[in-house]
Amino acid sequence: MNDDFKVTPWEVTGEIDYDQLITRFGTKKIDREMLDRLSGYGELHPMLRRSVVYSQRDLGWLLDLYDKGQKFFLYTGRGPSGGTHLGHLMPWIFTKYLQDLFHVNLYFQMTDDEKYLFNENLSLDDTRRAAYDNALDFIALGFDPEKTKIVIDTEQIKLLYPLALKVAKRVTFSTAKAVFGFDNSNNIGSIFYTSMQAAPCFIEDALYGKNTPCLIPCGIDQDAHFRVARDVAPLLGYHKPALIHNKMFPGLTGNDKMSSSQPLTTIFTTDKPREVKKKIGNAFTGGQASVDEQRKLGGRPEVCSVFKYQYFLFEKDDRALDDLSERCRKGEILCGECKQLLTQRINEFLEEHQRKREEAKERLHEFMLPPTC
């Protein structure tokens, strides 16, 4: 068993054993039974069929309530430290699927305070600017502004702070140490911060005086925050937030997580076609050292970042994906072709995304809460 990996809200390193994370964190695998149940609400998203979204907490309980007519709301977010990349879009795309499936409200938190507190080199102006920039990518995905609001921590702090205080009062430094691995050298803002990430779980109380159940689609790396939020919720008379976790979007180097800190191997939403071409061209694959060997021995899609991109995000047709995998293993397709195919897909996607992203600049206000909040 591989124990040599780390998954926290601020650090993902090593080769992640996702099944082991379920045991470590105490979540539940999304099993056949749950997939069957979910398919009752509409077609299963490829991320569900492929176990990209693979773990949950209290999802069954939430669906029971939903079936009885109790609406929930969705809550997800982004730590705005720089440009948006494909890895950020993935859970947002899945969140849109959930919103379309269940017709529920969605709150999207921009944690500009977090990114400021946890990054020595970022100013609060940097992270606030990033929040407004990243919001364009979020809006570009086509959310309905009637049901969707963006909450920027330093902007909507008047709404969030009382909720954060209620959480903070119930969390000791011992707990924060145990959950996040903090020590005496952490700054006191970073220690407080988890309360801010918990706050939107209860946002409909602050907005409408309603104890609405909440479902959080997020990367499994964010689970720690919501373990804290779930422990505190009943003490405040709130429902525990339910969760649905996705795996980390892979990097182009074969790493387990795409990271903005490696811009040359990260595809940003504002990249131009030739940049994408170059980055995909340099990507780590599962191919052999030479064309001859590849023809003879075949490639290994399971380690190939180019294949993973199709698997996680771009090839929605399961048969086409299996076919691609098959042809790779048999040496029928070379890495160059595969890269070309993916580059084309990404560039088609980005062309459309960048157009919508420009339009979003005029629509930001539609996604903001009223200034009184």
Place this chain on the structure above:
Amino acid sequence: MNDDFKVTPWEVTGEIDYDQLITRFGTKKIDREMLDRLSGYGELHPMLRRSVVYSQRDLGWLLDLYDKGQKFFLYTGRGPSGGTHLGHLMPWIFTKYLQDLFHVNLYFQMTDDEKYLFNENLSLDDTRRAAYDNALDFIALGFDPEKTKIVIDTEQIKLLYPLALKVAKRVTFSTAKAVFGFDNSNNIGSIFYTSMQAAPCFIEDALYGKNTPCLIPCGIDQDAHFRVARDVAPLLGYHKPALIHNKMFPGLTGNDKMSSSQPLTTIFTTDKPREVKKKIGNAFTGGQASVDEQRKLGGRPEVCSVFKYQYFLFEKDDRALDDLSERCRKGEILCGECKQLLTQRINEFLEEHQRKREEAKERLHEFMLPPTC
């Protein structure tokens, strides 16, 4: 030397040796030279003449700047946990003296978040309600709304939070432990809180983009917060706040600090004349066991809470105060008479105060920052 006392922002116990606090905290005594300098701006307040206001940090530096034409602003505040008592009024009265002397802006912080975080039994509604209630007592003292703004933490959080984050990023848990005596059992909100108390030191940057020097009149028990703020200020490019400290207003039991948690021996600003009479009637004095002994041996004003009230707040005439002390020592005046005199003084003061307090209900908005803040 008496070491057996404790003075922190949340706990004052034992018999306080105020000179020793100066050494412990590293502040400066307000000496003859400083009093002479201050008297150049106007008549010295009795609290200065009597060393009720007795310690400072960087006051000389601040006056140097002022003399060169650089205005500072005043910042003081209140932790709103219940009704206002005379002990709370004392530093506010001194603050008004300073504002009248120097014609400067004043920001008054209501730390409803602090009181919520540090008191298990108080809800955030309780402390917010107390903030609005206590504000009436502040306004009743006659501040000029053109120069004076009340800042309620949860209301003006959008203004304060970015400043608090900047402070919080520069303060480690080690520091908070060392300064405040925190341990692992403290809640993460209380650990963060000092950043909120530091924030108004830099409020004119947030309001006007100005790095205005700041003078904080406060109880010496609050010094710990501002040691932190002073350490951080230069890292953020701000002036260190200057301080001017008062001693704790005595309790009626002979304790060193009046406390709301002992309502029967605490005089609230809303007390009725007969309540005041009863409380003063039961007060601890320096008198002898019998009238005969008192006539023969005299009393001890230095331990008498009734005398201390005259000393700290009600008898502004130094000669009249000396005369009272003299007559007590000689047994010429009995405790009953002294209590009657003080009761009358307090009731006269409270009658006027309560009238102005009623008027303040219509004037709250004049003291609030615009809603955009």
